[in-house]
Amino acid sequence: MTGLDRLDQRGRLRVLVVDDERPALDELTYLLGADDRVGEVIACQSATEGLRILREREVDCVFLDIQMPGLTGLELAEVLGRFKQPPPVVFVTAHEQHAVDAFDLHAVDYVLKPVRPERLAEAVRRVLGGTSPQPAAAGAQIAVERGGVTRFVDRGDITHVEAQGDYARLHTTGGDSYLVRVPLATLEEDWAEAGFHRIHRSLLVALGHVTEVRTDAGRTSVVVGGATGGTELPVSRRHTRALRDVLVRRARAGG
Numbered sequence: 212m213t214g215l216d217r218l219d220q221r222g223r224l225r226v227l228v229v230d231d232e233r234p235a236l237d238e239l240t241y242l243l244g245a246d247d248r249v250g251e252v253i254a255c256q257s258a259t260e261g262l263r264i265l266r267e268r269e270v271d272c273v274f275l276d277i278q279m280p281g282l283t284g285l286e287l288a289e290v291l292g293r294f295k296q297p298p299p300v301v302f303v304t305a306h307e308q309h310a311v312d313a314f315d316l317h318a319v320d321y322v323l324k325p326v327r328p329e330r331l332a333e334a335v336r337r338v339l340g341g342t343s344p345q346p347a348a349a350g351a352q353i354a355v356e357r358g359g360v361t362r363f364v365d366r367g368d369i370t371h372v373e374a375q376g377d378y379a380r381l382h383t384t385g386g387d388s389y390l391v392r393v394p395l396a397t398l399e400e401d402w403a404e405a406g407f408h409r410i411h412r413s414l415l416v417a418l419g420h421v422t423e424v425r426t427d428a429g430r431t432s433v434v435v436g437g438a439t440g441g442t443e444l445p446v447s448r449r450h451t452r453a454l455r456d457v458l459v460r461r462a463r464a465g466g
Contacts, residue, residue, distance in 0.1 A: 223249055223250030224248060224249045224271040224272060224335070224338065224339070225250060225269070225271045226243055226249055226251065226252050226253065226273070226274060227254075227255070227261060227264060227265065227270045227272070227273045227274070227298075228240055228243065228252060228253070228255075228273075228274045229254075229256075229260075229261040229275050229276060229279075229284065229287070230256065230275075230276040230303070231256050231257060231279040232276070233256065235276070235303075236254055236256060237254075239254075239274060239303060239326060239331075240252050240254045242328055242331050243335070246332060246335055248335055249335065253270065257279060257282070258275075258281065258282035258283065258284060258286065258287040259281055261275070261287060262282070262287060262290060265291070265294075265298070272298050272300070272301065272338045273291070273300050273301070274301045274303050274334075275287060275288065275300055275302055275303065276304055277304040277306060277313070278306060284302060284304070285309065285313070288300050288302075288313075288316045288318065289316060299319045299338050300317075300318045300319060301318065301319050301321075301322060301334045301337075301338065302318050302320070303322045303324065304323065304324060305323065305324040309321075319334070319337050320334040320337050320338075320394070321394055323376060323377045330392075333392075351366050352364065353366055353369075355389035355390075356389075362389075364381065364383060364389060368383045368385070369381050369382065369383055369384075369417055370382050370383065370416070370417055370435040370436070371414060371415060371416045371417060371420070371435055371444060372395060372407065372414070372415040372416075373414055374395035374412075374413040374414070377392065378390050378391060378392050378394075379391055379394065379395050379398055384420070384436070395415060399415055402415070405417075406419050408453075408454060408457055410433065410444060410447065410450050410454055411444070411447045411450060412447065414444055414445075416433060416435060416444060417435070418457065418461060420435040420436055421433050421435055421458065422435065422436045423441075424455070424458065425443070430445070430448075431446040431454075432444060432445050432446055433446060
C-alpha cells in the first residue's frame with residue numbers, strides 16, 4: 212500500500228473507526244490508540260456519519276464494521292472507492308462470510324471479532340505497506356505450524372488453497388493440509404506469478420498440478436494430482452472462461 216502521505220509529523224496514522232456497537236467501537240478505539248504507529252483515532256457509530264467525517268477530514272485509513280443499520284460497511288467501502296484518493300480500508304467484523312466481497316473491494320485486511328491485539332497489529336502493518344510474510348520464489352518454502360511444531364512446506368507441493376475466513380488452508384500433493392493466517396485474496400495476488408489461479412470464490416489452484424478439466428451439464432471442475440489419487444475441485448461459472456484461457460496459454464508456452 213502506498214500513498215500514505217498524510218501521516219502526522221511523527222509518521223503515525225490518523226485512523227477512522229466505524230462500528231454501530233458501542234462496546235466494539237470502544238475496544239477497537241482503545242487497541243488502536245495503544246499502537247505506537249497510530250497518532251489519532253476518530254470514532255463514530257454509523258457509516259453515514261463516517262462518510263460525513265471523511266468528506267470533512269483527511270484520514271490515513273478506515274477500520275470498518277460490515278453489518279450496520281442503514282448504510283453498510285461494504286456500501287461505504289464502495290463509495291470510498293470512488294474517491295480521488297480512497298483511504299485504505301480494514302474490515303472488522305464477526306461475520307467471515309463477507310470476506311470475498313471485502314477483498315473484491317480491495318480491502319487491505321479482514322479482521323474477525325473478537326479482535327486480538329496481535330491480529331490488529333498485523334492489520335496496521337499491512338496498512339503501512341507491509342506484505343504478508345510469504346516467499347516470492349516459485350520453489351520457496353513456507354513456514355506452517357501444526358501442534359506447536361513449525362514445518363517448512365515447499366510451495367511447489369501445494370495443489371490448491373481453500374479460504375477459511377481470515378485464514379487459508381494449503382493442500383499438498385501428499386494429502387496433508389495446513390492452516391495459515393493469510394487471506395485467500397492476499398495469496399492470490401502474491402502467488403500469481405507462481406502459477407496459482409482463482410477458480411472459485413473460495414479456491415485457488417496451482418495450475419501446474421491440474422491434470423484434468425471436466426465439464427458435465429454445463430458445470431466445470433478440475434482435478435489436481437497427488438499421492439492420494441487426485442482431488443476434484445469446482446470451477447465457478449464466473450471463473451471458467453479465464454481458467455480455460457490461462458491453461459491454453461500455458462500449454463502453448465510449454466507449461
